[in-house]
Amino acid sequence: MNDQPLMPSEVRQKVLSQHREIEQMLSELETGVAQLGTGAVDAGQVKRAAYALRGILELHMKFEEAHLAPAIEEADGFGPERVRHLYSEHADQRKQLDALVDAIRHAGSPDDLASGVAKLAAMLRVDIEEEEREYVTDTLLRDSIIPSDTFGG
Ligand SMILES: [Fe+2]
Numbered sequence: 001m002n003d004q005p006l007m008p009s010e011v012r013q014k015v016l017s018q019h020r021e022i023e024q025m026l027s028e029l030e031t032g033v034a035q036l037g038t039g040a041v042d043a044g045q046v047k048r049a050a051y052a053l054r055g056i057l058e059l060h061m062k063f064e065e066a067h068l069a070p071a072i073e074e075a076d077g078f079g080p081e082r083v084r085h086l087y088s089e090h091a092d093q094r095k096q097l098d099a100l101v102d103a104i105r106h107a108g109s110p111d112d113l114a115s116g117v118a119k120l121a122a123m124l125r126v127d128i129e130e131e132e133r134e135y136v137t138d139t140l141l142r143d144s145i146i147p148s149d150t151f152g153g
């Protein structure tokens with residue numbers, strides 16, 4: 001069910017809504033960190049939330065690889081290059097995320113925790129912004145009425 005091809009416009013909407021959810025989780029993580037001193041939130045909760053976010057980001061990247069990659073591959077002649085770029089960016093992001101989430105989980109002080117969360121949030125916001133500028137556009141992800149290969153391509 002999940003692997004049925006989606007229309008490019010549906011891919012775009014789903015990726016955008018996942019990005020908004022990720023941003024919401026980042027804001028909640030930041031709010032949590034800001035409340036560390038008040039006793040309302042403890043370090044363990046922030047660490048668990050960061051770890052859970054890593055899992056959600058993995059699902060998000062897998063969704064993009066399953067649905068966004070084929071859609072941008074078919075968009076125009078630069079498709080294969082764009083797909084290679086998406087995969088190489090995801091590979092870098094996975095490494096960075098593992099390192100950042102690891103640092104958060106092993107943070108020994110509220111300051112370390114706060115700086116780890118700030119780095120994670122900054123990295124993800126940049127990634128989301130770049131991805132939306134490069135790939136998740138309505139020009140690339142446009143539903144064509146006529147399949148592109150009807151007239152031999
Ligand atoms: Fe991505």
Ligand SMILES: [Fe+2]
Nearest residue numbers: 060064128131
């Ligand atoms: Fe994304």
